[in-house]
Amino acid sequence: MKEYELPCPSCGKLREFSTEQYFYRARKHNKPCKSCSNSLKAGGNGYIMYNDQGDRCCIDCKQFKPLDQYYNNKSGKTSVCKECSHKRASKYHKSTYRYTKYGITKENFDELFKNQQGKCPICISDLKEEIHIDHDHSNGKVRGILCGKCNKGLGQFNDNIESLTNAIKYLKNE
Numbered sequence: 001m002k003e004y005e006l007p008c009p010s011c012g013k014l015r016e017f018s019t020e021q022y023f024y025r026a027r028k029h030n031k032p033c034k035s036c037s038n039s040l041k042a043g044g045n046g047y048i049m050y051n052d053q054g055d056r057c058c059i060d061c062k063q064f065k066p067l068d069q070y071y072n073n074k075s076g077k078t079s080v081c082k083e084c085s086h087k088r089a090s091k092y093h094k095s096t097y098r099y100t101k102y103g104i105t106k107e108n109f110d111e112l113f114k115n116q117q118g119k120c121p122i123c124i125s126d127l128k129e130e131i132h133i134d135h136d137h138s139n140g141k142v143r144g145i146l147c148g149k150c151n152k153g154l155g156q157f158n159d160n161i162e163s164l165t166n167a168i169k170y171l172k173n174e
Contacts, residue, residue, distance in 0.1 A: 008033035033075075060084035102133050102142050109133070112145050120147040122154075 004017040006027055015033050017023035031037070055064040058081040070077040071085060078085065099106055118127050121144055130148030135141060137159055146154070157163045 008036055058084055060088070098133060102135055103140070104133070104142055108142075109145070112142070116145060120145075120150050122150040123147060 004020065004023040005014050006017065006023060007014055013033055015026070017026065025031070053064075055066050056070060056077065057064050058070075059079045061081065061084050063081070065081050067077055069081045069083070070079075071082060072078075080088065099109060113127065116127070119125065120127055125147055127145060127147060132146050132148055132151035134143045134146045134151055134154065136143060157167070
């Protein structure tokens with residue numbers, strides 16, 4: 001055993017520590033490895049579970065899945081399956097990333113939504129599933145919240161008012 005190695009108290013896997021400080025802290029508090037710690041936080045039993053077929057239990061959905069259903073990381077495989085990992089990323093995107101990308105807060109978004117009475121200002125449909133933050137591409141300023149179809153429609157016209165006017169004339173058969 002190397003100088004700064006310590007077995008995990010939950011799974012027994014040998015862990016190597018980069019510094020003496022991390023090693024002594026883990027030993028003093030009998031801390032589990034990262035995988036076991038994640039399992040405990042998710043309500044698991046403190047170690048990564050496998051069944052007789054060698055399938056691993058996801059700490060989110062609690063289902064046994066083959067190892068190819070998990071991403072690789074530095075210490076082997078992640079403790080969350082790919083499907084749950086995508087759900088986590090989607091949740092993060094909807095709750096955090098979408099606001100920081102456009103320089104607004106959740107409160108700003110909620111105020112826009114309230115001012116628009118939960119409706120798309122173009123087609124007047126209820127904003128339910130596919131909600132987009134519309135912004136001016138030239139200056140980045142947020143204009144409002146649109147449904148997916150209207151946002152994509154504006155995008156196809158490259159926010160060009162002349163093209164949109166021509167489209168209106170065309171639809172009116174002028």
